[in-house]
Amino acid sequence: MNITRIIPLTVLMCINNLASFAQSVGNPQKGGNYLYCHMSGRGQWTAYAVSRDGVEFHDLIGGDSIFSSRELAAIEGGTRDAYICRKHDMSGYLMVTTDMNNSATKRLGKKETWDNYGINLLTSDDLIHWKSTTFDFRKGLDIFSDTKTEKERKRSIYKDWSTINRVWAPQIFWDSEYKWPDGSKGGYFIYYSLWNRDEEAYDRMYYSYADESFTTLTQPRLLFDWGYATIDADINYVPADGKYHMMIKKEGGQPGLFTSTCNSLTGNWPEPDSTDFVNFEGKKKCEGVSAFQLEGDDTWRIAYIEYSSRPRNYRICKADKFMRNFSAPKNIIGVAAPQHGSFMRITDEEYDRLVKAFPIKSN
Template sequence: MKKKLSTVLLALAAFMSMTAQNLVKGDYGYLYCHMSDKGEWTAYAISRDGYNYQDINGGNPIFNPEEHARIEGGTRDAYITRMHNGKGYIMVTTDMCVRKSHKWDNYGIDLLKSKDLKNWTSVTFDFRKGMQNFCDAATATSPYKDWSAINRVWHLRSFKTFTKLTTPKLLFDWGYATIDADINFLKSNGLYHMLIKKEGGKRGIFTATSKYLTHGWSAPVDDDFVSFEGNKLTEGSSAFQLIGDDTWRVAYIQYSDHPKHYRICKADKYLRNFSDPVDIKGVTAPQHGSFMRITKNEYKMLQKWDKELKNKAK
């Protein structure tokens, strides 16, 4: 997707050394936290097997997006993870609402925290405001001074209070546009693995690796990537490891067709050798999002909350 900000910010790098592997603690089910294709809000769905899901709140918003997205009122492309100490949850959303603005300009992000997956507090960072966003403003260069013709991936750190960010730094530059980076640390080989979309050129979801989270990223390989959709457009990948298994699943949106297809394919323990793509089941209007493994208590709590929300809506 075209973004006026020529960046895709890997926020929360303060937690990334832990959360790049999404703190795999859940042993009972999966939470799919995603933007709804019906609107620019955040929705939940839960699953026991990673393929067949049950909407929470009927696929409707889990919170009012306008309460957290203070720039445009839309919370797109939700990324959810556990906090580094396991006591709570973090979510990052793109603050953007195309149906209101009628353009693909993106000016900031929303950082959200929760203790229970239901009630969220948030801070919005509007990058048009420049220096006041950054804790090291004396040496900062506004990201708005680094315009380019291509989208590139940057990383930054957040205070635990979410009140300030460090200056964004370029994660890599392969000489062409890239968006929608998803990073996981793999115990199988001790490397960070990135799934990413190239803008232009060969279509598909590509992979790159590094020994280090914030530098040393090799260019994506061209001989082993998510290529099942041929010349159809794909983006928004998110990987999760199966419970009781060392293999992975990679989800992505194929948006050339109407209706779109949100797909999940298999990968081995090295996040390679992709195979067997299928459509996600049971989700109303799936779109770009992320997956988190959850415990039995979390799963049952979300089921109970779903019933409460439905009864409240009657």
């Protein structure tokens, strides 16, 4: 037996397997153009901007709404904090938004302007026409897919769901290893901050799973609790170190955007590294972080909103391939009213289709 040939082949197979795993983890990417899908800084709607290079963007239809938020957000008629991605099998597109309209507090009879009660799960075949399923968490366990038995219902995180006052900034991560009760594998890991003022002291991060149809949710499970409020998490798999990286805001805590790393989506997530974080804004506050990569580049771009200034600043900074060593923050180019959103690579065909449906208006 020729040992000298077997060992290199084994090593090569391991390397190939790791590369395949890295490519299959999370939400798939395709194309050399870019879509910035975001809440508008002018109102409670979702807008698009596109780019050929990931640097200079162009608002579509002047930054107006790409769909009717009144129709698709069944609770408050506002869609905030848009997160967009492809379906895991590349057969379509998914979006999640915060169902919230903080400009209609009196009309809606809300106690607090920044209260809200649910999220929207949206699907599309073409990035243009969208369908939505809305989850109003105040309705309790019956809205979730895994509460049919008494044993399942006893796992409830709350005694009274009607007192929920925040369900913020949901995001999506495809988890191919998730196992459903029937033995099938693969689900959409939906993570978000949640606060029930009557039963907990502050916003905490929770997660649910959505099925292939993207119309059902499992009941929330606690992702972590660091002893203080946390919101606006953004999770990415980083091939350079083989770990999941979460960037997050400490709500009411030290200004900046912080990173926690973990070997598993569901934890245990340790407290963030306080020595290497997005700290360019000093005492000014920032949130709404979204990390993405340019085609053919293993380093990262980190986008966020600095909201203490007037006008606000939506910046994109750089990070190395380990999503560390943040540098060179610059305001986004070409977007008139940027706000909390997300980035997805798109093909030439998708770019042209979007521009045809939602034309770029000259300034």
